[in-house]
Amino acid sequence: MSESEVRASEVGASEVRASEVGVPELRVPELRESEVRVSELRVKAEKLDSADELAQLRAQFVLDDTVYLDGNSLGALPRSVPGRVEDVVRRQWGSLRIRSWDESGWWTAPERIGDRIAPLVGAAAGQIVVGDSTSVNVFKAVVGAVRLAGGGREGASGRDEILVDATTFPTDGYIAASAARLTGCTLRPVAPGEVLEALGERTAAVLLNHVDYRTGRLHDLPSLTAAIHQAGALAVWDLCHSAGALPVGLDEHGVDLAVGCTYKYLNGGPGSPAYLYVRQDHQSRFDSPLPGWNSHADPFGMTPDFTPAPGALRGRVGTPDILSMLALEAALEVWDDVSITAVRAKSLALTDFFLECVEAYVPQGAVESVTPSAHAERGSQVALRCDGAGEVMRRLIEHGVIGDFREPDVLRFGFTPLYVGFGDVERAARVLGEIL
Numbered sequence: 001m002s003e004s005e006v007r008a009s010e011v012g013a014s015e016v017r018a019s020e021v022g023v024p025e026l027r028v029p030e031l032r033e034s035e036v037r038v039s040e041l042r043v044k045a046e047k048l049d050s051a052d053e054l055a056q057l058r059a060q061f062v063l064d065d066t067v068y069l070d071g072n073s074l075g076a077l078p079r080s081v082p083g084r085v086e087d088v089v090r091r092q093w094g095s096l097r098i099r100s101w102d103e104s105g106w107w108t109a110p111e112r113i114g115d116r117i118a119p120l121v122g123a124a125a126g127q128i129v130v131g132d133s134t135s136v137n138v139f140k141a142v143v144g145a146v147r148l149a150g151g152g153r154e155g156a157s158g159r160d161e162i163l164v165d166a167t168t169f170p171t172d173g174y175i176a177a178s179a180a181r182l183t184g185c186t187l188r189p190v191a192p193g194e195v196l197e198a199l200g201e202r203t204a205a206v207l208l209n210h211v212d213y214r215t216g217r218l219h220d221l222p223s224l225t226a227a228i229h230q231a232g233a234l235a236v237w238d239l240c241h242s243a244g245a246l247p248v249g250l251d252e253h254g255v256d257l258a259v260g261c262t263y264k265y266l267n268g269g270p271g272s273p274a275y276l277y278v279r280q281d282h283q284s285r286f287d288s289p290l291p292g293w294n295s296h297a298d299p300f301g302m303t304p305d306f307t308p309a310p311g312a313l314r315g316r317v318g319t320p321d322i323l324s325m326l327a328l329e330a331a332l333e334v335w336d337d338v339s340i341t342a343v344r345a346k347s348l349a350l351t352d353f354f355l356e357c358v359e360a361y362v363p364q365g366a367v368e369s370v371t372p373s374a375h376a377e378r379g380s381q382v383a384l385r386c387d388g389a390g391e392v393m394r395r396l397i398e399h400g401v402i403g404d405f406r407e408p409d410v411l412r413f414g415f416t417p418l419y420v421g422f423g424d425v426e427r428a429a430r431v432l433g434e435i436l
């Protein structure tokens, strides 16, 4: 039975009871205030869905009737992927075998797919290579940034500090700490709001998240990058929670180095390879701490001495993970003809509407949004602090609303504009209200 049928039968039942006790006939059953609110918000959701220019993209994904608000952790499966993986495995590997390195474009996949991601993050071609995990790319970027700054124990600039977002996704902090030790720098964890005061003559590099993974707060990439440059340091941005959800503008804002994963808003699949952006004018001096044979100018020369490849290619390391990389390439086809500006507009409309529905449905004081209400400070997720958040999320999932729980008390809901609709948003908030 659908929800609307349940509601209709409830109304019918109360009418029967009313007539049994002799209430005059033809009385319109009075709706409770909360029911009026539900129908208003449902009507609003329908209107927003029918005006949504991205709505037809949902058909390009494999989804069911659950509300999937976890695309900021693992994006849904694009329909183009299974067939491509089948072809890569059966024909390219199974039949062409080693010829596929040339004939199927395996060898050049890291830079080709990097160029496919580039427009989504505001980068011209030739600056992004795909491969390895985000963690590994954070390492390449942070050590590379210190070296570009002439900092650390080996450098002559006297810059011996790396600043890192103190609230960062843990892996970035762990890697930055190791990068600091290796380069002879001190790691200073600072809250993003305090980066400006912490910058100085000793700063070599700053590693920041564009959007905070827990709160969904969007940091001001243009002004922070400008301030970091003003201090003579390099800016390394982690785009895991922004790429594919909002415009980034790497070239426009002069970002030095950037990294990001591809399995969140880019829907590349579990463990799909990450990417590294090295700004054009840094490339000739970018000195990767992980120079592998794939970073070499002549990989098949097999020489004992190392000559780095030109351009962003030197950010590659070893043999690319072809199966997941080509799954990612198929997944990126969804973005053909999609404007990231339209994606951002829908993302903000989705999170606005979610907050409005939560306000209407959830008992006062039961949750508190830790996501900024200002659009300029909001990514594509809403994080709600809530007592017993772990148990609440378990029940949400049981009722077909998939978000996730982050320690200690945060319910996290990610809104992927390519496949989440306004009806999903209304339903998620309503189920949350019922649980609380």
Ligand SMILES: *Cc1c(COP(=O)(O)O)cnc(C)c1O
Residues within 6 Å of the ligand: 133, 134, 135, 136, 168, 169, 171, 172, 209, 213, 238, 240, 241, 261, 274
């Ligand atoms: C998701 C995420 C990662 C993931 O790192 P992997 O090495 O790909 O597992 C790293 N940093 C941030 C900020 C993230 O959100």
